[in-house]
Amino acid sequence: MSINVLLVDDHVLMLMGLKELLEKEADLHVVATLSDPSALEETIGRRNPDVIVLDVRMKTKNGIELAKIVRQEFPDLKIVILSGYNYDEYIDAARQAGTDAYVTKEKSNTELITAIRQVCQGRRIFPYQHREQAGEALTAKEREILRQIAADKTNAEISEELSISKRTVEYHIASIMRKLDADSRVGAVVNGIKKGLLNV
């Protein structure tokens, strides 16, 4: 039995790319693509898809608001939010809007496909957030970065010193903060000292 998918994204090229990608899978069938979300409800009623994939930001509509409306009218429909943002706030908002999955766009294509399949089995898929990781051990790189933070270095300085991109630095710091159960760099350093990760 194939899964019927409806794609909604106001970026036509993206829409085409996604369609091509999903059509390669035997068990997925794209019933329609929509670049204008104003006709969404009507299309859902007509095409009766199992899953809709919604872009979080469209020119005229807000994907999360749209998801809320769809959730109210079609409670059994699975909603996957496809987003360019990897911020906790967006993920939380999507979760609260009653969507079933949140996938960031730059993640590998297989992730979206897996998400669609799993959602149809009744699971909810969201990128890991804070709490789940607290207490895990830091990697060597992360310990190095924590030392740099304690030495009062800025992100730019750290990125230069370790010759990694600023994005990676930021990613590592976020990870450090999660693992040390802190919500700021200052807190991370304090907790790091408590745990003996830093020599004072």
Add this chain to the structure above:
Amino acid sequence: MKKKMIPILFVFIFVIVNLYCLGRVLTDRSLLRFLSKVSSIDYYYSLLFIGLMFVGTGLVCFLKRPDSIVIRSFFYLMYTSGFAIALSNASGLDVLPGKEIEVITASLAPYFLIRFFEFFPSSSKPLFFQYIRRVTLLLAAIINIVFFCTYPYHLSRSPELLQFIRIALIANVCISLIACICLTYLHLKMNSSKVKNQLYILIASLVLSFLPVLFLSLIPAILHLANIPFFFSLLSIILFPATLAYLLTMQEIIDIKMSMRPLLFEILALLLSLVSVNVLFFLFYPLTPELFYRLNGFMLVILAIYHLIQKIVEPLVKREWTSKEHDIQREKKIILQQILNGQHLASCGRLIVNLIHQTVDINGACLIWKKNQAPKIIYQTGIFADGRLADACMQHLNHKKNEHRSEALNCHIFPLDNEQGNKGWIIIGQKINETHLDRNERLLLEKIQSDAAELLTSTETLSGLGRELRETQNRSLSQEQFNHALLIDREEEKRKLSIYLHDEVLQNVILMANKVEALHDEQIIGDKAYLEMKEIFMNGIYDIREMSRELHPFMVEDLGLEQSLQALKRKLQNNYNVVIQTAYDLSLKVISKKLAIQVYRMIKELLYNAIKHSSSPFVSVSLKSLDHSLIINVKDKGKGFKIPASLSNLTEENHLGLITVQKRVDQLGGRFDITSEEGKGTSITITLPLERSDELEYQRTAGR
């Protein structure tokens, strides 16, 4: 005038109808007997009194403030309920217009109650209230239609129908009361303690006024239980208008207390004079009731006529006064306008010529002043008044240079000179007694001449300065507007660019990344090359996304202010060695997206500013709403700095961020307060007014 006539007419109808009913009851023996069987004539009088008190309270309030919508609703409420109360007995006795008017007024009273509460403590109200208002109006209409449609068939007198109408009326009252209590509860939750206090009093009065009537007589009467006579339970109803009047005075919508005082004195004076006249009169004549009534009636009529005449004459006298006052005002306005138009010169010239006339007895004088080298007559009197002589003088003087006395024209000429050479002349005619100017007079005139030159020169400079000032003001105003437009434009540009980056560039890069991944999956690209490319793509995506976010805070539009501030806090704590404490308390207030974006930008700017300049490890942000304003505070415990006398001097110290924020606050009509002490930290407080549209939005959400 028209506005006041209608309520007075209404009250007039009230009085006439009640007098008629009373007359019918008093003259008709059978009715009287029936009445005394059911209750008593005193009971009827007391009801009339209660009704009159209701209507009277309403009318007094209305006449004081006919324009206030609250008072108008109050009057109608008082009028309908008062009428219904006053006629309840007459309707029970089946006196003709009694029942009909009672049905109309009693059915409409709940509607007016709701109307009144729509505006009473404050005019904000939830949507459901308007629905209930419509429901009560509909119920009232149904009651009236049912009653009057059955009227021609005499069905309206059937006990079943009357029972139905009574139940409908009580239901209507109950609905409106519940709605009012709900609204009051809502107001209690949101308003200040002063209003709260008033509302508590109001609730107590409402309960005390209406509950006894409802529970002691109306409901038992329907259920055919033993009931306490209407008479006793009704007495409590007086509490309601009294409390409302009290509340209206305390809230200073109208002030009954102030207006009652002179009235009280008037009544006292009237009583005193009546008593003294009576005492005097009956010293000489025997005291009989007939004579007593006649005398006092006569006196009252005379006083009434006196008052009436006074009332008629007063506006006439007042009009005369006001018209004169009007003239003076107009003159004042003209003079002010002249000054504004830079015509000081003319008034100055008039003063100088008047001074000359006071000094020397002459048959005329004329003041000529050159404006841009062209001589112009500023002021002229006496023989110069028709202008011909003055013109001739001017012609003559333009050719021949300064002379003290022009033989040909038979007048004295005093040139007015300053550093720039000759600026004009004062021309003086002959003395009235035909003698020459003597030495003293000539000295005085010369003094005036030099003073006049100085005065006129400075006046001219002054008016020039005024003009320049106005021009500069205009220029600066347009500069301000231009700046404003630029700022808006810049924001729009940023937004567009941000959208372009996010929706076009970023999507394409992501698409490319996906393509590369697909190629890798198909083994066209090797592992090493793929990982390298992926890293580059990821960095590119990250950079574009950050830039797009930097340019326009989309998250505020998507998720709202609170979430966005949380994200900002997280990002800053992630990237800088700083702890940010946020306090977000807007309770129910909804902020428009436009304002939210502005607020977000300001807070962001202030936070970056604090982190960059203060090097404080701790920054706190608080956002709260107070009445109709939004208060933002950003505080650090860092270095602090010396605040220059003018905020615009901040540019010199590279505090451009602060100035941008201040400009933004200015445009939003808010206030920007900054306190800073070196070594102790900086605190910036911004107070922004919440716009009307925000208020509306708020009301809509409250009504949901």
